[in-house]
Amino acid sequence: MKSKRNKTIDFDLAHAPKEVLDKIIHPENQHLLDPKAIRDHIVNGDSFQILGQLPPASIDLALIDPPYNLDKHYDGLNFKQMDDQQYQQYTARWVKAVLPLLKSTASVYVFADWQTSIALAPLLSQYFTIQNRITWQREKGRGAKANWKNSMEDIWFLTKDPHHYTFNIEDVKQRRRVIAPYRQNGHAKDWQETKRGRFRDTLPSNFWDDISIPYWSMAENTGHPTQKPEKLMAKVILASSNPGDLILDPFAGAGSSLVTAKKLGRHFIGIEQSLLYCAWGQYRLNMANHDSRIQGYTDGVFWERNTMAQQKRIINNKKKSAK
Template sequence: MRSKRNKTIDFTLEEASAKLLNQIIQPTDNLQKTSDKIINGDSFKVMTKLAPHQVDLALIDPPYNLNKHYDGLNFKKMSTSQYQAYTQKWINLLRPLLKKHASIYVFSDWATSIALAPVLEQNFTIQNRITWQREKGRGSQKNWKNGMEDIWFLTTDADNYTFNVNQVKQRRQVVAPYRQDGVAKDWQATKNGNFRDTMPSNFWDDISIPYWSMPENTGHPTQKPEKLLAKIILASSNPNDFIFDPFAGSGSSLVTAAKLDRHYLGIEQSLLYCAWGQYRLNQVKDNRTIQGYTDGVFWERNTLAAQRKLQRHKGEI
């Protein structure tokens, strides 16, 4: 029997209501004008049925080139050339869906990145490679623990793309505040502590992977945090833009897009993962919070108490 604090979403299909399952789109439906939905199907087939030139921001979290088990489906590690061909296949299907000035973010581990980089460079402009320090990782006696992941920031146009830098600042606590002529310099003194809102970098050390006491947590083995996805969505899209995720998993990108007033569409081959995602989407109307994103900025790890104190001061909780 699990703890009452365990908020993990991991119900079975038998436990899912018919109403919930009926909200999930099947690939036999007319998909040309589909929006704000999860499609249950094979991305490589479904993408051929979608309307062209509709995507402002694509979030791509494909299977990494590892042996991995996903709800009864196994992804087997390929040779580098085979994985590059697999990558080019989904890129060929994605490109017609993108708007002229779209942005694309692709997730990978360090080893997969070696295969990905040349293919991504051939098809898009690589603007940056973000390193996410996710902390959790299996230890090794003969190598360094793998606690990092890569996020490739790509654009279809080298010079014309969306990037809202002021919407993704990070709030850091000031330990040794510096004053000039008695006035705080580059930081804020508040009732809740001393803070500095810093410009975002390509090293993200403020985001934990979802864990059992977080309402967003599911049983998906490679779930991305809403906080991480919020950074990308806020930086590289605007309200009412269209967000697309062809490997949607348990719906984290779609849920985050909905919370941030974007339109979205996701494709996921596992009906169980679709059900978990749809369940989360149905909760957005009652809870639009994103853990770690408060007061329009992203906070460091282990600052939840300070965030709640600020919210109470503003009357938000």
């Protein structure tokens, strides 16, 4: 029996709601050549087969979270670790499938563990301009007695054009608590003093230490073994797309990128080989019809960890003002 506080979405297909399964598109339905039929949907199937059927030059932002080059089990699929050359070939395969789908101003984010990144960087630079490498401190990781604990992941920020691409820096500011407030002529300088404390809205760096992985008491959590948090996806979506843009995720997993895109007013196409993961993702998309909150993103800014109390006060005050 689950704890009442355990919100993890992990039902099996036998218990998947009909309204969830009916929304998922399958390749045999023959709708894939119609962009309108697949927009804002999850497609269940092999990405390498489906990507070739999507309309060219239609994607504003691609979020790529492929299987890392590790031994991992994904609902009926065992991904086996390869040597670097083999993994580069695997990567080149999806790159060549995604590249024709991108608009000339499109951006791409590729998620990787540190070992995978070493092999990815030289290959990605052949096809894209590498704008930055983001390091995400996810904290959780296996301890090691003969090595440092692995608690970091890389996110490669790529663009098709080196100079023309979307980047909304004002939309991804981070609100930090001010420990040593500086005043000028008696007034706060570059920070705000509120009833909830002293805060500064800062421009983000390429080191992200404010995002934890989803855990059992979060409504977004699923049984997927490598699920990305909505807060992480929100940063890249807000920075590198505009409302109404079309986002592609060819390895959609449990749908974090798609759910976040929906909550932020973007369109999306997700592809996932596991019907179970598709069902979990669609269940979350249905939930987003009634709740568009993203944990850790409140009042138009990203908050540090362990600031939920302050965020809840803002949300409650807004509710009171709306009445």
